[in-house]
Amino acid sequence: MTLPKARMAKNAASRLSSASSDVRNAALDHFVKNLQDGRAKILAANQVDLDAAKRDCIADSLIGRLKLDDKKFDDLLKGLGVVMALPDPVGKCLMHRAIDDDLILQKITCPIGVVAVIFESRPDALPQIAALAIKSGNAIILKGGREAIHTNTALFDCLERAVIKAGLPQDCVQLLMDRKDVDALLAADDCIDLIIPRGSSDLVRYIQKNTDIQVLGHAEGICHAYVDASADLDLAAKVLIDAKCNYPAACNAIETILFDQSLPIEAMQSIVAALKERGVEVRAPEEEDLARQVGADVLPPQGAYVTEYGDLIVALAIVAGVDGAIEHVRQYGSGHTEIVIAQDQKIFDKFFAAVNAAGIYLNASSRFADGFRYGFGAEVGISTGKFHPRGPVGIEGLVSYKYKIIGKGNTVGEYADGTKTYKHKDL
Amino acid sequence: MTLPKARMAKNAASRLSSASSDVRNAALDHFVKNLQDGRAKILAANQVDLDAAKRDCIADSLIGRLKLDDKKFDDLLKGLGVVMALPDPVGKCLMHRAIDDDLILQKITCPIGVVAVIFESRPDALPQIAALAIKSGNAIILKGGREAIHTNTALFDCLERAVIKAGLPQDCVQLLMDRKDVDALLAADDCIDLIIPRGSSDLVRYIQKNTDIQVLGHAEGICHAYVDASADLDLAAKVLIDAKCNYPAACNAIETILFDQSLPIEAMQSIVAALKERGVEVRAPEEEDLARQVGADVLPPQGAYVTEYGDLIVALAIVAGVDGAIEHVRQYGSGHTEIVIAQDQKIFDKFFAAVNAAGIYLNASSRFADGFRYGFGAEVGISTGKFHPRGPVGIEGLVSYKYKIIGKGNTVGEYADGTKTYKHKDL
Numbered sequence: 001m002t003l004p005k006a007r008m009a010k011n012a013a014s015r016l017s018s019a020s021s022d023v024r025n026a027a028l029d030h031f032v033k034n035l036q037d038g039r040a041k042i043l044a045a046n047q048v049d050l051d052a053a054k055r056d057c058i059a060d061s062l063i064g065r066l067k068l069d070d071k072k073f074d075d076l077l078k079g080l081g082v083v084m085a086l087p088d089p090v091g092k093c094l095m096h097r098a099i100d101d102d103l104i105l106q107k108i109t110c111p112i113g114v115v116a117v118i119f120e121s122r123p124d125a126l127p128q129i130a131a132l133a134i135k136s137g138n139a140i141i142l143k144g145g146r147e148a149i150h151t152n153t154a155l156f157d158c159l160e161r162a163v164i165k166a167g168l169p170q171d172c173v174q175l176l177m178d179r180k181d182v183d184a185l186l187a188a189d190d191c192i193d194l195i196i197p198r199g200s201s202d203l204v205r206y207i208q209k210n211t212d213i214q215v216l217g218h219a220e221g222i223c224h225a226y227v228d229a230s231a232d233l234d235l236a237a238k239v240l241i242d243a244k245c246n247y248p249a250a251c252n253a254i255e256t257i258l259f260d261q262s263l264p265i266e267a268m269q270s271i272v273a274a275l276k277e278r279g280v281e282v283r284a285p286e287e288e289d290l291a292r293q294v295g296a297d298v299l300p301p302q303g304a305y306v307t308e309y310g311d312l313i314v315a316l317a318i319v320a321g322v323d324g325a326i327e328h329v330r331q332y333g334s335g336h337t338e339i340v341i342a343q344d345q346k347i348f349d350k351f352f353a354a355v356n357a358a359g360i361y362l363n364a365s366s367r368f369a370d371g372f373r374y375g376f377g378a379e380v381g382i383s384t385g386k387f388h389p390r391g392p393v394g395i396e397g398l399v400s401y402k403y404k405i406i407g408k409g410n411t412v413g414e415y416a417d418g419t420k421t422y423k424h425k426d427l
Numbered sequence: 428m429t430l431p432k433a434r435m436a437k438n439a440a441s442r443l444s445s446a447s448s449d450v451r452n453a454a455l456d457h458f459v460k461n462l463q464d465g466r467a468k469i470l471a472a473n474q475v476d477l478d479a480a481k482r483d484c485i486a487d488s489l490i491g492r493l494k495l496d497d498k499k500f501d502d503l504l505k506g507l508g509v510v511m512a513l514p515d516p517v518g519k520c521l522m523h524r525a526i527d528d529d530l531i532l533q534k535i536t537c538p539i540g541v542v543a544v545i546f547e548s549r550p551d552a553l554p555q556i557a558a559l560a561i562k563s564g565n566a567i568i569l570k571g572g573r574e575a576i577h578t579n580t581a582l583f584d585c586l587e588r589a590v591i592k593a594g595l596p597q598d599c600v601q602l603l604m605d606r607k608d609v610d611a612l613l614a615a616d617d618c619i620d621l622i623i624p625r626g627s628s629d630l631v632r633y634i635q636k637n638t639d640i641q642v643l644g645h646a647e648g649i650c651h652a653y654v655d656a657s658a659d660l661d662l663a664a665k666v667l668i669d670a671k672c673n674y675p676a677a678c679n680a681i682e683t684i685l686f687d688q689s690l691p692i693e694a695m696q697s698i699v700a701a702l703k704e705r706g707v708e709v710r711a712p713e714e715e716d717l718a719r720q721v722g723a724d725v726l727p728p729q730g731a732y733v734t735e736y737g738d739l740i741v742a743l744a745i746v747a748g749v750d751g752a753i754e755h756v757r758q759y760g761s762g763h764t765e766i767v768i769a770q771d772q773k774i775f776d777k778f779f780a781a782v783n784a785a786g787i788y789l790n791a792s793s794r795f796a797d798g799f800r801y802g803f804g805a806e807v808g809i810s811t812g813k814f815h816p817r818g819p820v821g822i823e824g825l826v827s828y829k830y831k832i833i834g835k836g837n838t839v840g841e842y843a844d845g846t847k848t849y850k851h852k853d854l
Binding site for chain 2: 014017018097099103105107108110112113193194208209212214232234235238239241242243246330350352353354356357358359360361362363364365367368369370373374375385386387388389390391400401402403404405406407408409410411412413415416422424
């Protein structure tokens with residue numbers, strides 16, 4: 001059974017993908033105006049959702065995400081402004097080559113088609129993702145959380161009116177509310193080109209296993225910080241505290257610290273103490289004597305190094321230099337973001353070449369793994385896949401490309417029989 | 428059950444991916460020398476396969492593909508020379524940005540990891556694909572056809588010795604022979620990063636449906652040629668003949684011609700006559716009166732427009748201008764390659780924007796959809812997916828990227844609390 005809204009989005013997608021940059025920007029402009037004008041109504045709808053959530057005794061952290069206040073609303077509008085100001089990602093020439101004097105090959109970016117996003121309770125995700133989609137010429141199917149239903153409906157209304165006012169087909173934006181729509185979405189591989197799940201690891205894994213559609217995202221963020229013997233220890237403490245404590249629930253927070261065994265014990269102890277001072281629980285398996293000696297508390301071995309705590313908890317391992325760190329990350333890494341604290345650039349270069357991850361940083365917090373911080377304006381998700389796109393995915397991740405050839409009646413026969421010869425000259 | 432050779436390839440992959448450009452090029456150099464030195468032995472092994480194929484009464488077309496003669500061998504060595512001369516695709520900087528004065532973000536290409544290729548009887552595919560893999564730092568698992576077993580073994584021997592001589596791990600190249608290994612390969616998603624099937628549509632579809640591993644390729648090549656009313660008719664005939672007759676079995680040969688209904692009937696008739704003169708059977712469904720009037724023979728409607736003939740057969744439809752052509756391609760296209768014959772650039776621009784295909788050409792043969800003709804040296808396959816890579820996939824399609832950040836102890840907290848401000852300046 002086809003999901004009717006997916007079919008509608010697909011039918012509308014090519015009018016959106018062919019629309020000019022001006023028309024897409026006009027839609028975004030109307031969208032921002034509608035949000036500004038509708039602020040009171042949207043915040044009131046959000047209050048209805050919040051009241052219901054409180055009645056249902058939903059956890060405080062979820063309520064915090066669900067809540068849309070004036071500060072969040074301002075940030076949201078600012079983010080949409082950045083997206084609007086981005087250069088058009090559609091129609092960009094990635095390659096320009098003369099195959100022959102009269103035969104020109106170009107590689108030109110184009111929208112992907114229909115993108116479906118399944119997102120968690122945060123209602124500010126809806127306008128961000130919708131703006132990235134419209135800017136990049138993609139039809140979008142939005143499936144928000146049930147607990148944000150009133151807020152999402154109010155936000156979507158602003159979006160839909162903006163699209164219509166810009167002269168784009170109304171069907172190029174779709175909102176799904178029903179949890180059972182998710183399975184129909186996953187089966188709609190004839191209509192949907194990309195699914196972006198933004199939620200728990202369980203949700204992401206479920207989607208990855210249950211659809212033939214390309215999935216962009218990551219199930220886990222087991223991020224490591226390796227502290228080399230060459231590290232500046234004050235810098236190490238500063239970066240580790242930010243990487244763990246700035247927002248422990250984030251996927252780009254570190255879950256494991258790897259100390260080089262050549263570090264002085266006192267250095268390790270002082271870093272562990274600094275973390276504990278900030279309320280961080282430092283864990284290591286029972287058999288890791290050295291880790292325990294520097295201050296790690298015991299953890300049952302089965303849980304060590306494979307858990308995304310999402311909390312003020314960090315696992316600790318002592319490794320044999322950068323090779324030991326590489327080996328540990330190879331065994332336990334999730335391909336998200338890894339950081340190295342070292343003054344010796346060669347150590348970092350070795351780690352960078354050997355480790356598979358979307359981001360590998362030297363002397364900087366893993367929390368920089370974020371589309372806004374990378375300068376993308378906003379992100380649709382973070383991808384740990386090895387194909388384009390990878391890492392924080394902004395607008396560039398929502399375009400594919402087509403090769404264009406402009407000839408003058410060229411045939412391959414002429415090149416095969418030697419009448420003509422390939423030039424292959426980049427322009 | 429894990430496929431032992433897949434596990435061995437994965438374990439060896441990171442030494443290959445960290446190897447310098449010089450080491451990878453040395454391996455290719457040894458490979459070419461081994462092939463040159465082993466030419467007589469390889470051609471003798473090929474003769475054993477050819478004799479067996481003749482005994483088994485294998486079709487002439489397959490024997491033609493299986494046969495490795497001096498001409499093919501020379502072309503093969505020439506192609507490997509082009510691949511060797513390509514710039515290193517690993518470690519290329521795709522983005523270089525200052526997030527802040529002391530925080531630098533780079534996007535750097537890296538190998539994908541382990542690539543498995545399942546290829547048809549053509550034994551020359553083995554050295555081509557292996558060369559692209561080694562050049563791009565990827566471990567490679569090669570599964571050739573049973574009918575080419577002696578040739579592939581001889582070719583693989585040259586490859587394996589070259590890899591060892593260059594100081595790379597022997598396990599980074601693997602040859603599979605057994606048909607039952609294919610299913611184990613498809614299940615080895617913990618070891619293999621990419622599967623490239625090169626064979627029949629049935630094989631490709633089987634692989635796409637039976638693995639969680641990323642698949643690069645295309646099942647079908649239903650390529651269309653739209654002849655607009657603005658077309659130069661001599662040019663049209665020349666290009667259509669090449670696109671259909673140059674090599675009808677190729678995936679990039681056209682299967683359907685779409686005539687603009689505004690073309691004079693005599694123009695359509697003369698193009699159809701020119702095709703028939705070259706032995707092309709021109710078909711149209713019974714109800715397509717106009718198509719039959721211009722010379723198309725009848726075809727049962729169920730088979731029209733959805734078949735990749737792979738032969739000197741072409742389907743014909745008369746469409747209502749470029750909009751009708753877009754509609755037809757949207758319904759029947761396979762996303763491979765579409766061509767437009769027109770003198771009016773606007774017609775092409777409209778078609779280009781509205782149609783989803785990896786290649787869309789103006790006034791040139793669809794047969795140019797090929798890695799060698801695009802100037803990539805060789806290709807691992809042609810992809811109809813919408814994610815990178817797409818179209819003929821050369822060496823660039825075998826690299827992914829990692830983001831690199833170089834900081835000086837930067838924490839996101841400082842940016843969140845306003846101590847510092849993001850600069851986001853491209854370098």
